[in-house]
Amino acid sequence: MSIAGKYIIAGVGNTKYGKLPGRSSESLTVEAIRNAIQDAGIDKSQVDAVLTKAPTSNFELLYSTRISEHLGIVPKVTATIDNAGASTASALVYGAMCIEEGLCSVAVVSYGDNPLTGSRDVYAKPAGDTDAYGMFGAVSGYAMITQRYLHKFNKTSVNLAPIPIGDRKWASMNPNALFQKPITLDDHQSSRFVAEPLHLLDCCPVTDGAAAAVIMSAERAKDLPKAPVYLNGFGQGHTAWELVTREHYTTSGALQSGKVAFQMAGITPRNVDFLELYGPFSVVPIITLEDYGFCKKGEGCDFVADNKTHPGGALPMNTSGGLLSETGMPGMQLIVEAVRQLRGECGQRQVPKHDVTVVSNQGGHMTTHSTLVLGTHPR
C-alpha cells in the first residue's frame, strides 16, 4: 500500500537568500533546520534522520553525517541524495519511506550552499570534450533545449516572457526575494543575451542560502501547533542521458514523474490550486506544464500567455518569485513556499485557494525530475 497521505510536512525553515559573506554551507543549513524544527514545534531531540543534498558548489562526502554533527544529533538514518536539483523532493520521500519502515521517526531534509560568496568554480568546471567547443555553464544546455523547443513549436523568446515577468510580480511581494523590482516585456527583450536564445532575465541568479523541512507521520503530528501539510503523491522521472544522446529535448522526466504523482494523489491538473515549478530558465516551467498535463505538448507558451499564472490569475505559479526572482537555489525553497501557502501564512502574496499544490524539482539540463503533490487534507 502506498504511504501517500500518511506523512506530513510539520515544519519548514529558511535563511535569508542572497550574498551572505562569512557563512559556510553548514552554518546556513543548520540555521534553516533550526528554523524548521522550531516551526514544527518540536525539540531537536525528536529528530532522528538527517537528509540533505550536498552543496552544489562544493560536493563533499558524508555531508548529511557532517550536518548531523553540527546539529548535535546522532541520527538513525542519514543520506546525501544526488538528483541534482531534484534532490530535496526525492529526499523528502525517502524520509517518509524510512519512517514507514521503522528506521526512524522524524526526518529533516535540507539544502544549503554559499556559491555567491564561496566558490563558483563548479559552474564552469570542465565538463568534458564539449569545453573544447566553448560549451560552458548550466545555461548552455538549457539554451540548447530552448532553441529546439522554440523551433519545434514555432515560438520566439517573446513567448517565454510571461514566466520571468510572473516570477518577478510574485517576488515583489516577497521581502526575502533577491529581485523584487517588477519587469516588463521590454526589460526582458532588451536584457543582454547570456546564451542565445536566453536573455539574462531568462536565467536564475546564483545565491547563498538554505532551506529545510521536517517530515513525520500524520499520526505523530496530531498535537503539533501548526496544521499538517500532507504528502499526497510523489514521483520521479529522468531523461538521464545528456544532451548529445537524449532522444527528445522538448519532453522531460516530468512526464513520468507527474503521471505517477498525480495518479497516486488521485488528482488531475483541474484539482490543483497553485503550482511551485522549478524554473531556473524560462522554458523549464513551460515544458513542465505540458508534461504534467496542464496543456498539450507545444502549447505551454499559449497556456501562460494570458498571465493566468501571475498574481490574481486562475493558476498562481511560483508564488515566492521562483528560481528566477526569489533565489536560484535548487528546489528546497519551493517546498517551503508550498507549505506556507497551504497553511495560509503568505500575507500579501497569499493565494486565495490553497488546498492542493504541486511542486516540481529538476536538475542537470532537465536531466532529473521529482514531483510532490501536497495538500491540506490527506488524499
Next chain:
Amino acid sequence: MDYKKPLPIVTETNRPFWDSLKAHAMRLPQCDACGKFHAPPRDFCPHCLSDKLTWKPVQGTGEVYSFIVMHQLYDKTFADDVPYNVTMVKLDEGPRLVSNVRGPNDAIRIGDRVKLVYDDVSAEITLHRFVRL
C-alpha cells in the same frame, strides 16, 4: 603558436576517435551486434551492451539539431570569439556531436545541412568543425 583553449580529454576509450580526426578521416564506433553507431565512444554499445565494436568511417555530413550563441564569457581563452555558436550536429549515421559551425552565427538554422571540416589546433589534437552546405 600555442593553442590556449581547453582541449578534449583523450582516454583509452575515445583515443581512436581523436586519432581519426588527426588523420582527417573521422571514425565512430559501430556495433557488430546491432549495427548502430554511437557517440561519445563507450567500451560497451549503449544500445545493446555488446563489446564487439568496430571503428567505421563516417560520411561527415549531417544537420543542425540545435544551436546556441554564447555571449557570456566563461573561459577567457574565448574572449576574442564571443559571441560564438555552439552547435549540436546530428550526423547522418545517427550520433550527435557538440561542435561549431563556421560562418555568421545569424545564418544558422535548425535543420541546415552541414559538412565536417578538420581544424588542426595543436600537434596532437584536431577538432571537428562544420560548414553549412
